[in-house]
Amino acid sequence: MSERAYSKELKRIVTASEAVTLSAEGKLKNSRAFNCCDKKCGIDLTCTNWGNKDGIRKYFVPSCNDELHVIGCDEVSQRENVEQIGREIKEIVNEIEKNGIITMLTSPDRNTKENGDSEDKVETPKGVNGYAYKDNGQEKGKKSESRRAARVEAFVELYHRKDVDQKKRIIRINGNMYSLEELFISSSDEPVDDKMGIYFGQAVINSSFKPGMLEIQFENSKLPVIYTNVNCLKKIRNGSRAKKKIDTNDRITVYFRGSFKGKKIIPFNDKNYKDLCFGE
Numbered sequence: 001m002s003e004r005a006y007s008k009e010l011k012r013i014v015t016a017s018e019a020v021t022l023s024a025e026g027k028l029k030n031s032r033a034f035n036c037c038d039k040k041c042g043i044d045l046t047c048t049n050w051g052n053k054d055g056i057r058k059y060f061v062p063s064c065n066d067e068l069h070v071i072g073c074d075e076v077s078q079r080e081n082v083e084q085i086g087r088e089i090k091e092i093v094n095e096i097e098k099n100g101i102i103t104m105l106t107s108p109d110r111n112t113k114e115n116g117d118s119e120d121k122v123e124t125p126k127g128v129n130g131y132a133y134k135d136n137g138q139e140k141g142k143k144s145e146s147r148r149a150a151r152v153e154a155f156v157e158l159y160h161r162k163d164v165d166q167k168k169r170i171i172r173i174n175g176n177m178y179s180l181e182e183l184f185i186s187s188s189d190e191p192v193d194d195k196m197g198i199y200f201g202q203a204v205i206n207s208s209f210k211p212g213m214l215e216i217q218f219e220n221s222k223l224p225v226i227y228t229n230v231n232c233l234k235k236i237r238n239g240s241r242a243k244k245k246i247d248t249n250d251r252i253t254v255y256f257r258g259s260f261k262g263k264k265i266i267p268f269n270d271k272n273y274k275d276l277c278f279g280e
């Protein structure tokens with residue numbers, strides 16, 4: 001639910017209540033002609049209570065039920081973010097119960113010009129914005145049918161569920177199949193070059209030499225420091241808990257998804273915070 005969106009008809013940002021008023025006056029025609037106004041997201045949005053000025057709840061929702069805001073979209077409230085994570089967890093657990101597989105996908109920032117006043121704006125092909133739960137174009141009954149999931153939190157939840165087989169290869173990443181046991185790598189293990197996984201362990205969080213940046217260092221580990229911006233913590237599960245640990249030397253469980261490469265960990269996504277979360 002977003003409070004505001006970019007109107008393709010007006011070519012500017014409007015609030016939901018303004019859009020509803022304009023629709024009742026006939027000045028806006030199409031309830032679906034909106035985009036998320038965070039330029040790194042931009043998914044298609046639909047306005048609720050269209051044409052009904054007396055409606056109580058006015059906001060914008062994703063036009064396609066299965067298309068979500070990109071991870072870290074600034075137009076998504078913290079509450080909605082928690083709901084999105086919860087929904088993704090539920091979907092993938094259901095899929096596992098049906099003996100399905102989960103495809104791990106990235107949630108890249110949209111790399112186009114800012115919405116608005118760009119007349120030469122290229123229409124982004126469907127499926128490029130945000131990310132979707134379901135495989136598009138799948139054939140019913142086909143074995144390759146799978147559920148998609150992008151959130152590192154969803155995989156962490158799966159890993160901790162007692163009723164999910166840790167040894168069964170149920171996760172597909174870039175065409176390779178992984179079991180949960182293979183995917184999750186303890187931070188105390190000797191890092192292996194090019195190994196993709198979700199690294200986890202106890203870590204301390206300190207302010208970096210650069211203002212606003214944090215350094216996350218796993219304890220008793222050869223893994224390199226992970227950098228993130230303090231403002232990104234509010235977009236991450238248990239980020240507020242992590243914030244309280246900054247410069248205290250208190251430990252917290254950290255999960256980070258990526259590949260170890262030449263003394264660095266390269267995130268799975270385009271930003272570190274999209275692959276980072278904290279334990280309870």
Ligand SMILES: [Zn+2]
Pocket residue numbers: 036037038041042043069070073074075076
């Ligand atoms: Zn968005």
